[in-house]
Amino acid sequence: MTNDQSNILVSICCITYNHAPFIRKALDSFLMQEPPTGVSKDEIWYEILIHDDASTDGTTEIIKEYAAKYPDLIFPLYEIENQYKKVGTAGIDLYNYNRARGKYIAYCEGDDYWTDPNKLQKQVDFMESHQEYAICMHGCSVHDVRNGKHYESQDFVTYSKATDKNADGIDFTARDYFEGHYGQPLTMLFRLSMFDFDWHNRYKYYRDTHEIYHLLKAGKGYWMNFNGGVYVKHNGGIHTSGSLTQHMLGAIECVEELYIHNKDDKELRAYLKEILLWNHDVYKRERKANEFNKIIKPLWRVIPFVIVNVYWVIIKRILKSMISDENIRNDIFR
Numbered sequence: 001m002t003n004d005q006s007n008i009l010v011s012i013c014c015i016t017y018n019h020a021p022f023i024r025k026a027l028d029s030f031l032m033q034e035p036p037t038g039v040s041k042d043e044i045w046y047e048i049l050i051h052d053d054a055s056t057d058g059t060t061e062i063i064k065e066y067a068a069k070y071p072d073l074i075f076p077l078y079e080i081e082n083q084y085k086k087v088g089t090a091g092i093d094l095y096n097y098n099r100a101r102g103k104y105i106a107y108c109e110g111d112d113y114w115t116d117p118n119k120l121q122k123q124v125d126f127m128e129s130h131q132e133y134a135i136c137m138h139g140c141s142v143h144d145v146r147n148g149k150h151y152e153s154q155d156f157v158t159y160s161k162a163t164d165k166n167a168d169g170i171d172f173t174a175r176d177y178f179e180g181h182y183g184q185p186l187t188m189l190f191r192l193s194m195f196d197f198d199w200h201n202r203y204k205y206y207r208d209t210h211e212i213y214h215l216l217k218a219g220k221g222y223w224m225n226f227n228g229g230v231y232v233k234h235n236g237g238i239h240t241s242g243s244l245t246q247h248m249l250g251a252i253e254c255v256e257e258l259y260i261h262n263k264d265d266k267e268l269r270a271y272l273k274e275i276l277l278w279n280h281d282v283y284k285r286e287r288k289a290n291e292f293n294k295i296i297k298p299l300w301r302v303i304p305f306v307i308v309n310v311y312w313v314i315i316k317r318i319l320k321s322m323i324s325d326e327n328i329r330n331d332i333f334r
Contacts, residue, residue, distance in 0.1 A: 010045065011047050012108065019111045022232060027048070027062075049100060053084055060078060093211075134218045135189070169225045170223050173216060174212075174267065260302060
């Protein structure tokens, strides 16, 4: 392999913390990638930027082993003190993004991995021939190590029912992404020239949702019809740990501040309304209506129009239910 690193096409960005049981699989999946069309196998066309957030379980030693074996490909950044508590996941991502030399960034956390050796080839080839696209993603599988279950992501079900798809894939919008129709971060490849590092500074709760939202506003999004990776669920995962309440609050905080900064986006407003109604239904089902009201109370000051709409829908549901119950009673005693 030549040592010329002036033509890096893809910066593979990986954040990791205490992923010793998983990190080898992730690194091996990066290293097996075949080059895009027109690129020789002898060329260095990608780099692996890995940020180890002060792991304590042996992850660091595994990364050092791989970095010593592939010094022209793997560029680690080791933290002495954990940064996640200070800057969150998105802040850690920037440690890698800021040193990326690639035209594209491919993302995968250290507990997930890719399964298709042509994953990057397919994505880069598509992006090179479609300059109007900011981001492309693809399908994946989910492996829950807690119960041994392994299944394909919801993307494939949605895609199979879509009327505007072709054999290779389908365009997707921010609304599609928000509603969980397409895309897991481990499948993401985006054009760095359409990424704005200032996005992070605008938000308190910045995360991949903000990032993908803005990329889909900067250019088009495409979901590719192939299974190219595995999203691993485990108790130590950032997104799989935590209570249902924590996840719901996080989702509200995320979409709420996106809307506050982008109030002209009608789709975003509609989605915020939907996610608040979803939260209401969950709390109602668990008989915790007061908890929902506590969440809503501070939002009256910042998004009153949305909250009025949410409660109007709730009131209409109650009235509809009362009318239905009355009709049932009349039928019984008729």
